[in-house]
Amino acid sequence: MADARFEDGQERPLRLIARDSEDLKVVSALVQDAVLSAQDLSYSARQRRFSLLLNRFRWEDRAAAQSAGRAFERVRAVLDFADVTRVAHQGLDRRDPDTVLSLLAVEFSATDGSDSASPGRVLLTFAGDGAIALDVGCLDAMLADVTRPYAAPSRRAPEHGPD
Structure with missing residues (x-):
């Protein structure tokens, strides 16, 4: 069996699960x-879920769009984390509905330093020094495209x- 490639997802909606930090690097x-x-x-303390509704750039389609001379695409997607016990944020004003957030990275570090299904922290880093930290019982994340792709505005x- 061969590893998945970006090209495999060009015409289909993504639905990925992350259960360790290596999986989360792909997401x-x-x-x-x-x-x-x-x-x-969105955070539901009762359900222990934190979700983001994203306008995701379709990185997996970038090379194909570029070579075909067609528009780059975005797609609406949900990034969902289960078993969330605590949410903290800094540098984000949740009361301002006009603020546009740009997600830069998602990382996981296990509390015990391992990469197993142990408690840890998910860090969502946004442009402009904003961040959200999710304390989780274990890493259980899902990324799912929920609309058809559309031309990036x-x-x-x-x-x-450069860094």
């Missing part, structure tokens, strides 16, 4: 530069300057 790469508003964040792929 993080796919949600990099996703945009959302503060209203697109900017018509460009996100760019990152």
Whole structure:
């Protein structure tokens, strides 16, 4: 059996599960530069779930769009975390509905330093020094596209300057 490739997801909606930090690195790469508003964040303490409704840039389709000369695409997606016991944030104003958040990275660190299904912290890092920390009983994340792709309003792929 061969490993999955970006090209495998070109025409189908993504639905991925992350159960360790290596899985989450893949999810993080796919949600990099996703945009959302503060209203697109949801936490249910009773259900122990934290969800984000994202406008995700389709990194898996970038090369194909570029070579075909067609518009780059975005898609609405849900990034959901289960077994969330605590949520903390800094640098984000959840009361301002006009604030646009740009997700840069998603990382997991286990409390005991392992990479197993142990308690730990998920860190969501946003442009402009904003961050959300999720304390979790174990890493249980899912990324699922929920709409058809649409042309990216900017018509460009996100760019990152030198570090």
